[in-house]
Amino acid sequence: MDSQDIEMNNRKTRVHQGDGTFKSTGWKNLRVGDIVKVKKDEYFPADLLLLSSTFEDGICYVETMNLDGETNLKLKQALEATAFMHEDSYYRDFKALIKCEDPNTNLYSFVGTLDFEQNLYPLSPQRLLLRDSKLRNTEYIYGAVIFTGHDTKVMQNSTAPPSKRSKFEKQMDKIVYFLFFVLFMMAFIGSLVFGVATDNDLDGERMKRWYLKPDESTVYFDPKRVVLASICHFLTALMLYNYFIPISLYVSIEVVKVFQSSFINNDINLYYEPSDRPAHSRTSNLNEELGQVDTILSDKTGTLTCNSMEFIKCSVAGTAYGHGVTEAERGMGVREGESVNGWDQSKDSSTTKPHIKGFNFKDERIMDGNWVHEPQANIIEKFFLLLAICHTAIPDVDEETGKISYEAESPDEAAFVIAAREIGFEFYKRTQTSVAVREYNPKTGKKVERVYTVLNVLEFNSARKRMSVIVRNEEGKLLLLCKGADRFVINYLETLEIGKFLVF
16 A cells, blocks of 8 residues: 555545534545535545535535546535435434445446435436545535445546556666577577587596596496586576676666656756646656657647636627737747737736736726727627626635635636626626626626526537527526637527627
């Protein structure tokens, strides 16, 4: 068991003691049937059945990045029969029977029933909280342990890591094999020569070399004695010449790699400040590979941009806004031999505002409420209102500072929501049926809180290449808001013969 296993097994969680109280205990002490309480930003210690949460309808938001690599939050909801049990005292006399499938590797399926108060309730994957996923945007949840240890789905999917060997080690192996072959041939040829010479020395009852003369009891001429002498010579040669193979080279190389790993772990230049993560060398086998990269493969935009998206420019009703310059424009300028300069908030020391991640936009025509003086003020307002409503992002309010951050499905979606907030349309609350936005009122210069009822959400997928939401505003008017790839959206607008449209 390595240090990571020990650290994980000793993590703490709160387990119901049977008297309405929860006591902290290690993950390794959990048993099937335990009731646990998990708080915000904590990992689930086992596969749990969601019983209730701080929300009245029993919903919670889960981050499954450790399971499937997706950064967007998943919505989970408890059964209506147990959703009201959002206090410790409710579990004093709680009894239920869960019947479910055997442990398996499928992360997206779960079949079972809950027998509670003489009623049977079907269970689905939406009620299941998997180990190694994290609770987000929810103060705490209560869950019943279904699978523990190696029965959990994440452990069922785990496999032994493959053995990785560097090019240097493979080349060194080839050299050692070659040297061993040379050693074998030296001993083999030497043994053959020795056997032939020994056979020639045995001449009847006399030997040509007196120092090889055996004692009186030995039969002088015996072919078996020649073969035995050759074999003994071969083994002797292997033992005498084994220093020809540099076995100590492996030890020397490993010692050097250990020191290299130590240098990597303590290199301040390899520290990544945004996520507070230093370099950590988990193996010493691949150190020399760092300087031998000859090909870089990229599969999407996020790979080249480090998954960092910023709102720099927009075009509304045919008018371009934003003084910033994109990397594409700079690249085109370099190809054409022109110098392209633009405003960059992160590098502008004259501004007093701190740099906002995801927002690198500046245009006096629409910022600070000045968009009301534009000829297309109504369309600009709808444009940023769409950015504030048409998304699946979840707001996270810092209790100490009151600052709102967003957990979005993708970094570009987060950049859109942040841009809408900075312009004057702040998305600050979401429920299963509504979205709340603080909208800038140009007449009073203050923000007005408005709630939009969400009737349906058509999430983005690779087939539609767009996302749509249907909402009802406070006046009872229905709005269909859509965003997506420009060629798909524009084609549909032309098909529907809609006069003016927004492009972003």
